[in-house]
Amino acid sequence: MRIQFKLVICSLVLLAVATAAAIGDDILPSWRDSAPRKAFRAFVEKVTKEGSPEFVPAPERIATFDNDGTLWAEQPMYFQFFFAMDRVKVLAPQHPEWKQKEPFASVLRGDMKGLAGAGEKGALELVAATHTDLTTEEFSKVVSEWIATARHPTTGRPFTEMVFQPMLELLAYLRANGFKIFIVSGGGIEFMGPWVEKTYGIPPEQVVGSSGKLKFEMRDGSPVRVKLPEVELIDDGPGKPAGIQSHIGRRPVAAFGNSDGDLQMLQWTTAGSGARFALIVHHDDAEREWAYDHESHIGKLDKAWDEAKARGWTVVSMKDDWVTIFPGVK
């Protein structure tokens, strides 16, 4: 029984590989046959071709993906902040002082401008206040419930349906070619944990994110880990190559991002020897998604844009290179 089962699995894997190799085009239907698709296909063919001078053995085929703005949308603000704001409303009865205290007061009044005025410091304060004190299991449950029910304020869609269809296809294409895929995101590791596997097919042990300190203690004879407000790693900008070091321990051969927060990851990846690949998603489709770059305070793409141009990294125009943006939306 056991061996038969393995045989079936094995045949399925074989079929998947055969399909991908034979008709690779068919698993990328949301990509126009323009420069970006040609570029990543050429890279993949080169590094997977045995005997080629640029062949990369499967265990070294590490690809890292940013999440916000690269795998799913990030406007009008990072989705984790919607979660934090919803948590403020849930927790407000226990914190009467929040009515007078920024940035909480702005959240409770629904005053997005006031909230924007609190800047990054305010954002970190919101996250610290709403992501702590729970045990890791409680937090995971809260996130699971939120992600299953919350809706994006302008599209009304579940957040997990605001992922980019072409990127899902790209993940499948890389996987079919033996790549091991990691998310390397500024988002919280415990915010991503509960839903990334179902949404992207990436298991939690392949997710690198920002993390806070945890306190281990016994409650009623059972061990729990309680989330503390102190930061351990901010996995953004220069924190990304650091997170890659402590979580992956080897240099990726391909990296995918969309903003200046990904610059150092792309630099780090492409500075390795042998064939390397870097891709930046440019949000230039105001009609189907959002259009923003050099001046945006969410997902600012400025230094990384210049570097991409100078180094010949692949830049995707969402408007011109993608047939579909969100799953099921033409």
Place this chain on the structure above:
Amino acid sequence: MRIQFKLVICSLVLLAVATAAAIGDDILPSWRDSAPRKAFRAFVEKVTKEGSPEFVPAPERIATFDNDGTLWAEQPMYFQFFFAMDRVKVLAPQHPEWKQKEPFASVLRGDMKGLAGAGEKGALELVAATHTDLTTEEFSKVVSEWIATARHPTTGRPFTEMVFQPMLELLAYLRANGFKIFIVSGGGIEFMGPWVEKTYGIPPEQVVGSSGKLKFEMRDGSPVRVKLPEVELIDDGPGKPAGIQSHIGRRPVAAFGNSDGDLQMLQWTTAGSGARFALIVHHDDAEREWAYDHESHIGKLDKAWDEAKARGWTVVSMKDDWVTIFPGVK
């Protein structure tokens, strides 16, 4: 060609699985057929049996192993300290002040008692002074060179041959049964990175360890990550369930350790629902290895011993349960 190659690989995988299921006994020759072997085999059979109420799907078959004292020896002191001491000697010409300054002076005089007197604080100081300032690539090179040439002071063997043969077999047995194995060690992640894959067959992305902060910077147009003396995570004791959270993101079903530093990892693992397994290696073989437990300052086994007895965790007697300890040494 490509598909044929995959077919061959696939057949080999199939063969490996079939072989393991049929003749599992044969891959554990260094284990006597005593209680510990019976216990972990019963656990593995239970969680891999499809249709059984305790079946665990392959992606959730996470097993975590401590390194020092569990996969390789740790006497007369943690092997990473031998590395640190050798580094002190290499770096001494650049630090004339070390001749008068503890714990460096003791190291340079070869005074192990003086060094022991500096305690844990002294040890951390040694590590900080000898593990920083280098880029991650330089450090990796230094470790690779050291591990290839250094010898254990009493056995004269390379450190990578002071691994435990029965544990290598156990890793192979678990892998053949679909387990994904992680090292979760108090040792430095960058100290382990260069040699664990070759020694244990565990890739660097499955190694959780203590880590320090890194500084990302450009040197001559190339990005480097420089090791700083500040600690990010001490992956020992309560730090182990924290490291498991940020690196693995799910609770292991089996955990293996040897000392009080592993207690919280074993508690965390066994507190999950469904079948769980915890094993402690007891160093009780003064003739073939070392004998130490409750009173030792390296690898102290005291609270974890009591907990193992109270909770029925599996305890391995190196003396009674292992035919062989080190590879090639009867």
